[in-house]
Amino acid sequence: MKSPKISRWLTFLFISIIVLLLSGCWDRKEVNDLGLVTAAGIDKISDKTIELSVLVYIPKSAGSQQSMEGGSGGVSSQTLVRSATGVTIADAMSKLQEKLPRHIFWGHTEVFIFDDKLAKMGLAKQVDFIIRHPQLRERSQIFITHQKAKEVLGLLPPLERDLATVLRELESLRMGMEVTVKDYAEKLISDSKDTAVPYIRMLPPQEGKKKRETIAYISGTAIFKKDKMVGKIDASVTRGVLWLRNEIQLATVTVKPKEANGYVSLSLLEASSELVPSFEHGRWKMVFRTDAEADVVQNTTQLDMTNPKVIKSLQRQLKKVIEDKVNLALTSVQKDMKADIFGFGDAFHRKYPALWKKQKNRWNEIFPNIDVTIDSNIKIRRQGMNSVLSSIFPKEVNEK
Template structure:
């Protein structure tokens, strides 16, 4: 029994030694000081059909006493730098960019991608392929289209945030416009319609001419794409209608003017849900937007007593008409004029009528502009504010 116990212990020790040998340890570790942490990337058209890749590199504190920095808004040093390189493809440009950086490029912290308008009009699918295919790039990175060169946008020095990537990331979280990630964009490009939309940004004019870069880029509307090519722009007011159709409305203020009164009443939309209900009857394609919203009154310029439930109830149809007005404006510009299905009509018809869709999907570009939009809008005013 004693010999058997010793034998079992010996076998146990042998197995433990074998397991230790198989441990990988830290042989492939990457120290932070050896990495160029990319927080944002921009894509511009370059000469000779090349693409220019510009990156915003974040330098961690303690990354070295001789790190190259940019002047910040407070007169100190912002621990970021901008570098660019051109190539035949994004991957080729990245390889050339690596030659200009002493540290290894690391894409794991990239939160923002910016395409210049000129490049977006030529098509972005082949460039998105790099973003989706690279193993370390995030699928939740935000994508934008800029009216100015992406390189110029990335050189801005925001007054409040660390760098521009933080600014655009925070603005996207406000949900005041479209919030499109790389994953969502890829899904739209391979969707039933193949059309997509991206937030449209432009540089906010600086307050001081002495520091032209001390400002931010902000969203002013939406860039509309037919397949992967940009075909036009809609402003932020029309974008609000698009958000209702896409069931992406989270926050918003709606102002109405009650009849036979002076002044306006503004409400804050706190909750909203929308659903597309497709219908095909006698060869006619129609779609109904069923929406339900809840709002609070945030300002009352009129002499109406909004604390009276009857008065508050009378305002709800006015809200419904104002919401439908915004949606109709989006429908007229995007559906009738641009003929781009960024609302998700194709997916709605495909889900409900798969057999008909498989027969007619090749004619969708002809069918979509004539799809009739109907409304089933329900608005509720929950609270009237503190003042009564």
């Protein structure tokens, strides 16, 4: 047996070795020494030059150091925008560092904004750099804008800390598409290689407010065909695209019943969609199937919502509204822009791998001519509480 004295010496030696191997904090970087980038914008300056703009959060102005304007409901002075030009993002990054006294930290960059001039040239090189950079996030959101990205970053939102927070919150509401750097990169190596990115515009400021005291909002979707932007669709067409991509989540649909004056608004509770491809007699076909449930949230008519005939009529009209949006998306994107942002190519590849291998090089010719059939099943589950209008006006019942 080892003596207690030898055991103590072995323990002391082991602890000493462990202490020597500890790294410590010799290379630490204090928050006050960092420039925390929350959003970045890239604009096309010329055929060979881009401008990189960053929205930098200022830690020292947090808490009690916020501006007086921010404390009284105005804009906050917690951020600043700096820009630098270069032939690549990396080149612009190095020049940007020369203009900031703090070490630029990219790990909090949650938003990337590209102007549509650069988007029309292609974003593959920029996205590839973001994916490979050790600090930049693959989960950062991507947006396209018609205005200069630098100007968009310089907006001073009345409600949020900065523009990055505004865009992140708008994305969380799922009113439009949600596309990350990772999503875009995955689409570039998908079967179709076509994709779509949210399109933003600056909202005009309220009367009496300064030009910059406003936000950017999602006004539609930019359509990309093999990495290059080929067009844009508005918010209404985007809703149809979301149905086709099984990404619809939050929606309120208002219909005007044929049987009465007024409107009925319905809120979608659950919605799911799937694409069912088929190849018969040399024809490429696609069936779009969707199931949805809705609640009546407002009824300005005198229709009796407890009457099954009324509910069935509303279901037919709601079905037509959804199918019209899907057809509008198919016309705008499939027929006009010929960009497979719906995932038709992936669906055919999964079901007919041998056929896809033979015909994938002709997909640009095949896709615009695919016959699409819509098969929708819409149910209204709850009719809502009785309206006070029912005690004032007599109810109208659809007898058809």
